[in-house]
Amino acid sequence: MAWTCEQIESRLxxxxxxxxxxxxxxxxxxxxxxCARCTELVGRVGKLVGExxxxxxxxxxxxxxxxxxxxxxxxxxxxxxxRAWLGWLRPIAQPRFAxxxxxxxxxxxxxxxxxxFQIRKISKENLKPANIYRAAxxxxxxxxxxxxxxxxxxxxxxxxxxxxxxEAEPQAAPEQQPAPNQxxxxxxxxxxxxxxxxxANNHNFTLLASMLDAVPVRSMR
Amino acid sequence: xxxxTRRIYNLCYRxxxxxxxxxxxxxxxxLRVYRTLGSYRSAHGGFATWMxxxxxxxxxxxxxxxxxxxxxxxxxxxxxxxxxKESAGRRPDQAALAGELSEQVQRALGKISPDxxxxxxxxxxQGLEYREIQEVLGVPEGTVKxxxxxGRIELARLxxxxxxxxx
Numbered sequence: 517m518a519w520t521c522e523q524i525e526s527r528l529x530x531x532x533x534x535x536x537x538x539x540x541x542x543x544x545x546x547x548x549x550x551c552a553r554c555t556e557l558v559g560r561v562g563k564l565v566g567e568x569x570x571x572x573x574x575x576x577x578x579x580x581x582x583x584x585x586x587x588x589x590x591x592x593x594x595x596x597x598x599r600a601w602l603g604w605l606r607p608i609a610q611p612r613f614a615x616x617x618x619x620x621x622x623x624x625x626x627x628x629x630x631x632x633f634q635i636r637k638i639s640k641e642n643l644k645p646a647n648i649y650r651a652a653x654x655x656x657x658x659x660x661x662x663x664x665x666x667x668x669x670x671x672x673x674x675x676x677x678x679x680x681x682x683e684a685e686p687q688a689a690p691e692q693q694p695a696p697n698q699x700x701x702x703x704x705x706x707x708x709x710x711x712x713x714x715x716a717n718n719h720n721f722t723l724l725a726s727m728l729d730a731v732p733v734r735s736m737r
Numbered sequence: 738x739x740x741x742t743r744r745i746y747n748l749c750y751r752x753x754x755x756x757x758x759x760x761x762x763x764x765x766x767x768l769r770v771y772r773t774l775g776s777y778r779s780a781h782g783g784f785a786t787w788m789x790x791x792x793x794x795x796x797x798x799x800x801x802x803x804x805x806x807x808x809x810x811x812x813x814x815x816x817x818x819x820x821x822k823e824s825a826g827r828r829p830d831q832a833a834l835a836g837e838l839s840e841q842v843q844r845a846l847g848k849i850s851p852d853x854x855x856x857x858x859x860x861x862x863q864g865l866e867y868r869e870i871q872e873v874l875g876v877p878e879g880t881v882k883x884x885x886x887x888g889r890i891e892l893a894r895l896x897x898x899x900x901x902x903x904x
Contacts, residue, residue: 525886525890526883526886527886528886528889528890529882529885529886529889530882530886532889533867535867535882557890557893560893560897560902560903561889561890561893563902563903564842564889564892564893564896564903565861565889566903567838567842567903568842568857568861568862569861569864571839571842571862572839573743573744573747574743574746574747574750575743576739576742576743576746576763577746577756577760580742580746580760580763580764581738581739581742583764584738584742584763584764584767584768585738587764587767587768588767588768588771
């Protein structure tokens, strides 16, 4: 059965608040779509409700909360002596403030170290922007020079190591039965020698000597 | 504490449209809540709902107490005075309302009956669910639905008469 305008008006808020079932909602919308008066009513009230839901709550007067606390819990006992003197410290004696202060302090120390300030020898001249810039620039160049020197040294060491390494590892020979009179580690047909001596032969020493002649002497740190 | 204070203050202001009365009523609400805290049972609903019930009872008491004054000084006469007073010295809370739909709605709310007004305020300005409103007002669900519906339609009609159309 189709809904009447009176039904639409009486169930309007239930429709707006999504309290109607699917069938009722369908009937509601079917009527509203074909009735100009109901369409206008639904639109007008719907917009008003939407606007009211968006209203910001008013701020309470500043003294209201303290008045309520005074009326319910009574007046706060006034502090005397050194507690009264230190009362102003209460807002800053909070963990949040302490964290912030420590962070600022550490950041200052790190920055001053990076800029080359020495806290004990700091003077008014050091705080001039031009001097700060100069110190920062000098520090940055110093760091760059040290870094490039370090990498250069590292490269030399790596080159020496790679030259000293045997060029090609010999293919693993098929496992052979050792001769009855051969000791473990002794190669066939050669006299027994310490294993370490095999790695640095005369050829490698010659190569190292030629490289050291070619590379300028640097201090390796 | 601050959250509840703000909610109760707003409820009182929306109902009375008077800042000073709302402040006094908010204080009275907290005083009563403080004294009758022992009577609160969580099984009967949330604390906020219970507090809203206390506020609503105080608002109704206040409405009845001040009814005689309002009868001698009709609302139509009082509104222009209220407007003058508001425009003369605007405080931050009034400034927030000034020139907005909120102010027009506040005026229209003052013109509808208290039963419809409280239902609309609780639903649309305090955001309570129908079940919570039923608990606060102590009336059946059908009555709550009817009051909210009639209140909204009446409010929309009054706003149209005032030449206000929500966008």
